[in-house]
Amino acid sequence: MTAFAVLIACSAFFVATEFSIVKVRTTKIDQLIAEGNTKAIKAKKVISSLDEYLSACQLGITITSLGLGWLGAETIAMVLKPIFDLIAVDASVMTVVSYIVSFSIVTFVHVVVGELAPKTLAIQKAEAVAIHTAPVLILFHNVMYPFIKILNSSANGLAALFGIRGANDSEVAMTEEELRIILSDSLKGGEINQSEYKYVDNIFDFDDRTAKEVMVPRTEIVGIDKELTLKEVFDLMGVEQYTRYPVIDGDKDHVLGLVNMKHLLTAYIRNPEVNGIKPITSFMRPVIRVFETSPISDLLLKIQRERIHMAILMDEYGGTSGLVTIEDIIEEIVGDIRDEFDADEVPEVRIIGENHYIVDAKMLLENVNDILNITIEDDDIDTIGGWFMTQNFDAKEGEKVVNQGYEFIVKELDGHHLIYLEIMKEPLPIIETTATVAQQA
Template sequence: MDDIDSLILIGVLIALTAFFVASEFAIVRVRRSRIDQLILEGNRRAVLAKRIITDLDEYLSASQLGITLTSIGLGVLGEPAFERMLHPVFRGMGLPDSAEHVIAFAAAYGLITFLHVVVGELAPKTVAIQKAEKLTLWIAGPLRLFYVFMFPFIWVLNGSARILTGLAGLKPVSEHEGSHSEEELRILLSESLKNGEINPSEYTFVNKIFEFDNRIAREIMIPRKEIAAVSTDMSVPEMLDMMLKDKYTRWPVTDGDKDSVIGMINTKHLFSDLLFMTEDEKAEVSIASYVRPVIEVIETIPIHDLLIKMQRERIHLAILSDEYGGTSGLVTTEDILEEIVGDIRDEFDEDEQPLIQKLSERHYVLDGKVRIDQVNHLLGAGIEEEVDTIGGLVLKRNIDICSGESIQIGGYTVLVLEMDGRFIKRLEVKEEQGRAGGQETINRPLPVPEAVMLHNATLSEK
């Protein structure tokens, strides 16, 4: 074999090495979801690529076998060929034969190693990582042919490897182990937000969906004290005055008190009928004829289950009961949806104040119903209490507290702004200078990107 043939063969072996290295990194790096999308778009090469990444262990073995064979070929053919071509160069320097042989061997070995590592491995690896999708589609066909042709050898090698790892107590990697946990997905979302792949709203929505299954109805309910309800013993004018004042669409109907909710009235049905009635007919209207069923559930029901129940029964209002059978609160479909998309306001919510108002850095006005976990996330605190809300926490610390009084929680001053009897409606939370991180301010939670905090603060201020 002359030198030209040797150089051509070396170039082919390096190219094959590059192909198998690129294949190995590309099929590991490519996203399965993107391949599935290409299949739906009718890309035929994506179908074969899907087959390869589904049997990833088999095709990685094929790539490794290809790399090994080409590397051996380069070692057997490349070094002698380069040494043979370099001998005349060193012979012209007048070196002794022994030195000439050693230097030529070292130079040939270094040159073939450089070409193999740089051209055959490092460069293809970089390209495969950056262009994983395109390369996977391109190499899928040739890699499949190589796998079919070398299948007996691959089968024997894989079987031997499984036996060896089995003796060490290791099990083969299953496909589902490549999936991501919820915390890993949160980290991926944070990275996507940081790199501009998703916007703050999308980041917030997806994170709230993760938290959705962890919520129970009691955490998002309108508490019993704030429930606006009509009673069966009300006259129609009294009921209409209340409905026109508060402008709710659905009203619970009680039979005596809020522990006895018999159903609900939809103002649309009532008003559409009253519009065409005479005064005499209005005086004879029976509230009972407009009462519709209402969902009654325990207050600890997961909101995911409650939403499914509301969808199935087509009832948009649920009355929550405590463990003693009394009414503890009320939940609407809007309350549940707000857990994902944030506050939903209509033209009648002009006077409604947001649950969280940011006045300045670490200075907030909070609704008494804000949950403790929200306060921990907002302030970076580590408050652990048996109560659910910040208002309940303040009452637990000082049951006799009045509007205008304050208490200390960790490194924060909590000032009560508004109360209704014993019910704390609004309060102000402000960090004390030099005292942040008191007894209840412990390890910070996972950092939330600043863009999301600013986005949420903007939503609260609207």
């Protein structure tokens, strides 16, 4: 019985070890090592050579299974023999029954105690099991290395015939979708909060955004004419209350540079009489210029490198299509940033009621699709306002377009510049019953 118990324990050890080193996350082991857990170093060694140590586990499981098959049935049969002797069963019948009962008991104990229970433990406590079993597994691997090498080489050679590489050569990097699933599970499990999930999820979308999708469009740019003096600029700034302004020469297609209100105020305070009458070009700084199709990740790096927090976007004809500030880019990750001058700023989406919204016409189509759970697609248009104009270019306030069960109504318009759209669920048609028709007749 002692040998039988030892073999069951060995089987449980190798099964638990195998599942733990497959289940454990490398990043978790790296974290434990960084925290000073010296036991995790050997676990790192094991999972870094997964192919070798999985072969060691399989060899251990095979040896213990053979041992149980050899000793287990005979051991249980010896235990049961006194019972069968008391019953006075015929010898030939006793041999068959004893074999069947012994085999059943050995199989049950082996499967439950030697495999299923350790497997469940290893899956639930992968890090702990991997750390505690790694030293013994490494020792077993070193002792049985020649056999493991032969078996592993043979297995890899056979797998190579089917174009399959060893475990050590396989890719371990996770895809973006896999990381999103992990984040979602972490949110559900309470490991991260909603804000953390939102920030990381926005970062995944960050590289897919272009400057055109986050820009302030040309029609909304507030520029300063190069002929204005510093005193005249302050009058304009008092109305608009922005921090930075582009300096233009005649029209918005000719942007010369930018000015920062902080620098202007400093210059004015130092010498109001002299600096107050200087042209604004005396205080102008360079501005970044990029194509409107530039990825915002590249634009952010350019802004950081050149330390200029405003970029003018150009279209394919060299004209100005809009501008982007560093705040516009950061808001793609953290959401809207509102300061003391944004008290009257209207949210991009206003919820009026169930399936009833007022949205900024600059809102991206994909964001509208997410909110309404619909699919509006246009390869040439980015915003919901742009899409509406393709459906009804000469729209007036109050006019609507119906699409996929929703009414898109012009809420506010400035010339041909669409500012806000009201979106609501299309009302269900009224079906007149036979009784109603009869009454009307």
